[in-house]
């Protein structure tokens with residue numbers, strides 16, 4: 001059974017989507033932009049700082065369900081510019097040091113709202 005997840009500890013959706021959904025076994029987040037909970041887009045910040053904000057948002061959604069980043073099975077990362085990969089990757093590594101989840105990272109060419117990075121995650125709830 002599908003349940004949508006909503007928390008004030010992560011930025012509200014900027015479109016017609018839920019922050020996350022779960023079926024009781026998996027929790028799937030929407031792609032998280034480098035937005036604060038106030039809705040401020042950190043598009044003037046470095047790619048590293050935008051990456052950190054995306055992951056803080058993922059983490060807040062997980063924590064609202066009693067989960068943590070260690071429950072993440074897979075992330076998908078969209079980079080506006082694939083040349084930002086190394087800077088992104090270094091910041092990302094701060095959040096996933098041991099046994100990191102599977103990951104796909106792609107150069108998307110454009111991200112909603114002009115962000116440099118967007119990150120979504122699939123976590124186990126079991």
Ligand SMILES: C=C(N)C(=O)O
Nearest residue numbers: 015017030031032112
């Ligand atoms: C930011 C998004 N996750 C979206 O527009 O779908």
